Amino acid sequence: MTEKVRTRFAPSPTGYLHVGGARTALYNFLYARRHGGTFILRIEDTDRERSEDRFTQAILDSLSWLGINWDEGPVFQSQRLDRYREAAEKLLASGEAYCDEDPEKGRAVKMRMPRRIIKVPDLVHDEIEFDASLNDDFVIIKSDGFPAYNFACVVDDADLAITHVIRGDEHLSNMPRQLVLYEALGLPAPQFAHIPMILGPDGAKLSKRHGATSVTEYHDKGFLPEALANFVALLGWSPGNDLEIMSIEDMCGLFDLSRARKNASRFDNEKLMWMNGQYLMNLPAERLAADIREYLVRKNVDLAGYDDVWMTRLAEAYRIRIKTLDDLYVAAAYVFADEIEYDPASMKKVLEKEGVLDVLSASRDILAAQDDWASDRLEERFRVFCEETGRALGKVAQPIRVAVTGSTASPPIFETLALLGRDKSLSRIDSVLKRLPTASSPE
RNA sequence: GGCCCCAUCGUCUAGCCCGGUCAGGACACAGGAUUUUCAUUCCUGCAACAGGGGUUCGAAUCCCCUUGGGGUCACCA
Numbered sequence: 001m002t003e004k005v006r007t008r009f010a011p012s013p014t015g016y017l018h019v020g021g022a023r024t025a026l027y028n029f030l031y032a033r034r035h036g037g038t039f040i041l042r043i044e045d046t047d048r049e050r051s052e053d054r055f056t057q058a059i060l061d062s063l064s065w066l067g068i069n070w071d072e073g074p075v076f077q078s079q080r081l082d083r084y085r086e087a088a089e090k091l092l093a094s095g096e097a098y099c100d101e102d103p104e105k106g107r108a109v110k111m112r113m114p115r116r117i118i119k120v121p122d123l124v125h126d127e128i129e130f131d132a133s134l135n136d137d138f139v140i141i142k143s144d145g146f147p148a149y150n151f152a153c154v155v156d157d158a159d160l161a162i163t164h165v166i167r168g169d170e171h172l173s174n175m176p177r178q179l180v181l182y183e184a185l186g187l188p189a190p191q192f193a194h195i196p197m198i199l200g201p202d203g204a205k206l207s208k209r210h211g212a213t214s215v216t217e218y219h220d221k222g223f224l225p226e227a228l229a230n231f232v233a234l235l236g237w238s239p240g241n242d243l244e245i246m247s248i249e250d251m252c253g254l255f256d257l258s259r260a261r262k263n264a265s266r267f268d269n270e271k272l273m274w275m276n277g278q279y280l281m282n283l284p285a286e287r288l289a290a291d292i293r294e295y296l297v298r299k300n301v302d303l304a305g306y307d308d309v310w311m312t313r314l315a316e317a318y319r320i321r322i323k324t325l326d327d328l329y330v331a332a333a334y335v336f337a338d339e340i341e342y343d344p345a346s347m348k349k350v351l352e353k354e355g356v357l358d359v360l361s362a363s364r365d366i367l368a369a370q371d372d373w374a375s376d377r378l379e380e381r382f383r384v385f386c387e388e389t390g391r392a393l394g395k396v397a398q399p400i401r402v403a404v405t406g407s408t409a410s411p412p413i414f415e416t417l418a419l420l421g422r423d424k425s426l427s428r429i430d431s432v433l434k435r436l437p438t439a440s441s442p443e
Numbered sequence: 444g445g446c447c448c449c450a451u452c453g454u455c456u457a458g459c460c461c462g463g464u465c466a467g468g469a470c471a472c473a474g475g476a477u478u479u480u481c482a483u484u485c486c487u488g489c490a491a492c493a494g495g496g497g498u499u500c501g502a503a504u505c506c507c508c509u510u511g512g513g514g515u516c517a518c519c520a
Contacts, residue, residue: 411482
């Protein structure tokens with residue numbers, strides 16, 4: 001018979017959700033979805049010292065943000081103490097576990113490790129052999145009455161009827177202990193799939209010194225959840241063809257543990273950036289506009305006076321030019337600023353040039369005379385101006401661009417002017433005009 | 444160090460299980476085209492089977508060894 005698939009993600013609330021944890025959660029989620037199963041969230045809060053409610057909340061938030069939704073739970077281990085005690089009693093009674101008195105730590109319950117070879121079946125590694133006699137007896141109930149990891153994990157996975165445990169390679173060495181517990185408790189063991197770890201760009205275990213490692217940080221830096229989920233999913237798995245951009249829904253239909261790789265992969269920020277850019281380019285305009293608004297508000301940008309229509313235009317103007325929402329925050333800062341900063345190099349390259357004063361003041365007059373500030377009206381007018389004066393559009397656009405944005409790069413100039421609005425555009429050109437004669441006066 | 448895992452371009456990977464295509468795609472990088480700037484887009488290029496033994500007519504693919512990388516050795520999970 002084929003039992004109904006049940007998977008779980010079991011983080012401990014001692015920190016934020018790590019990108020590696022996010023991938024583990026995602027794989028468990030995808031595997032359950034793919035097989036019409038159930039995905040369960042369990043919080044392993046048995047370390048009373050380090051567990052914090054705010055981390056539990058942060059992990060829940062990160063999972064939700066990524067679109068990884070759980071069907072059951074969260075189940076808290078701290079609320080199942082009776083169950084662990086009961087299971088421990090059973091092992092104590094059978095003699096497979098015993099009480100261990102430590103003068104300093106107090107009384108704990110330890111499990112006896114048998115002296116034999118233990119074969120560990122694994123969906124990605126096939127079968128691995130461990131010599132259990134190399135392991136010491138291990139604690140199952142700590143002296144504070146809380147269960148130790150391996151014990152709580154086994155009892156819970158059995159109670160929750162988990163069928164597939166998908167977790168990182170770092171847990172491989174726990175397998176002998178866990179298998180011994182399943183056997184002693186008379187519980188059926190689930191199937192295991194140990195997936196390779198995610199390393200930093202330098203091949204060392206991904207850690208804080210590599211920069212951002214938590215989902216929260218990527219959120220803060222303006223990455224989209226779709227892109228991050230898509231990216232981490234591809235670290236250790238691929239659908240087999242050349243498909244790379246996939247929504248979670250797509251992956252739900254494609255994910256397959258038999259296609260999981262065995263070797264560790266490195267976290268390549270460059271590719272994540274590219275992928276985020278791809279999502280930014282293809283997001284529905286309204287959704288992107290909403291995301292941008294949310295991001296800018298989070299950055300304390302005053303958005304009073306900017307409606308959704310305007311925000312959507314901003315989104316359209318910038319989506320192909322940015323890799324993250326933060327890029328937009330930086331690139332479009334001039335829009336919201338009262339006083340803009342002029343990049344010295346841009347000033348020198350464009351404004352402090354022979355004849356620019358004439359072009360700019362002529363442009364200023366044209367703009368001042370324009371009532372219709374729509375970008376294509378502005379463009380029509382300037383095309384005529386260029387035609388009449390025999391100038392290339394670029395020669396006219398660049399001085400204006402630097403004058404109103406402070407730099408040489410921006411969306412198409414007329415769209416930029418339209419976004420900026422008549423007042424800001426004109427006053428910025430005026431102020432540049434005022435300081436220009438001194439700057440470019442003939443020596 | 445003991446035990447365990449792993450090994451294709453710089454990176455993510457397809458191909459491996461069921462040996463036989465110029466070892467394919469993507470990121471990055473380098474050229475070029477388009478373009479009012481930036482970017483996008485489109486071409487082109489660069490670049491890998493860790494090494495050594497086997498097995499075989501034939502090995503990236505199967506086996507062994509070496510080397511290299513990683514994980515783990517807690518009353519942390």
